Amino acid sequence: MLNSISSTLFKSIATMVAALMLASASYGGDTMVRTTNVSDHKLALKGYDAVAYFNQGAPVAGKSRFRHIHKGVEYRFSTAENRDRFAAKPAKYEPQYGGFCAFGASVGLKLEVDPEAFEIVEGKLYLNNSPEVHAMWLKDPSGRIKAADRKWKNIRTMAAASLSPTPYDE
Template sequence: MSSSSPSRRRFLAAAAAGLAAGALAAGPARALDPTFNSGGLAIQGYDPVAYFTDGKPVRGKPEFTHDFAGAAWRFASAANREAFAAEPERYAPQYGGYCAWAVSQGYTASTDPAAWRIEDGKLYLNYSKSVQSRWAEDIPGNITKADANWPGLKGGN
């Protein structure tokens, strides 16, 4: 089939129309949620304040909820909810609760509430405990890289 034959032109026109239709159907890229959440629930329902006060992950209760940064946050007590509401940036995990290691590598990933660490007064979560051990090999370097990457990831760039 020559490049100028009618059947070749029809094939190319059909292919171009199919590509255009596919692009329209795909729509724009989905923006990154400001807070990693599952069904609108941050940290899978764990209390972010408890990491600081109890030194461990504690599941929050539905009756102690506060909305912040596009997600519902649960707390183990009304006191923890009030502490968070007064200073959410103090207690919310860094990078919107996405995996700190992944953000340091330039992408986002979910987190396991049991894979956590407080470093310099900030809460960091990781995808898993094995990923957390990789992140812990160079915490200051990984935080520096993640801090540099986060604005672009958060903005959808």
């Protein structure tokens, strides 16, 4: 019976994730391999301030006048101080999984994110596709992180359109 429930749950989640992937595919048939989730103009976090997640505990829109280019990607910040903090230690503030959805990575997918669906866990920033997906991720964040860490190694250099959901195995 437990296998039947697990199988049904996986199928439901896979169907929902596939629908989210289609609904949030802002890159058409994304066959380009992106290792970071950026806009066509190489803007990270949809312009949100990466440092504000940590020091304000909230998503805050960045301003173009406070920008920093890191690894060819533009990050925007709400203040010059936040920009300077990021520039000094980018690895401390960069989102996990290249800024793709943490839940998606845990099932082998690269999904777009809602910058307001976030969590800081053990000093790292995790983003999710939507508030609903974020709520599912919060049911087992440590398990999801372990699964995503394992799967990210394989999917990092693959085009999002080439990926199919895989079972969540914590």
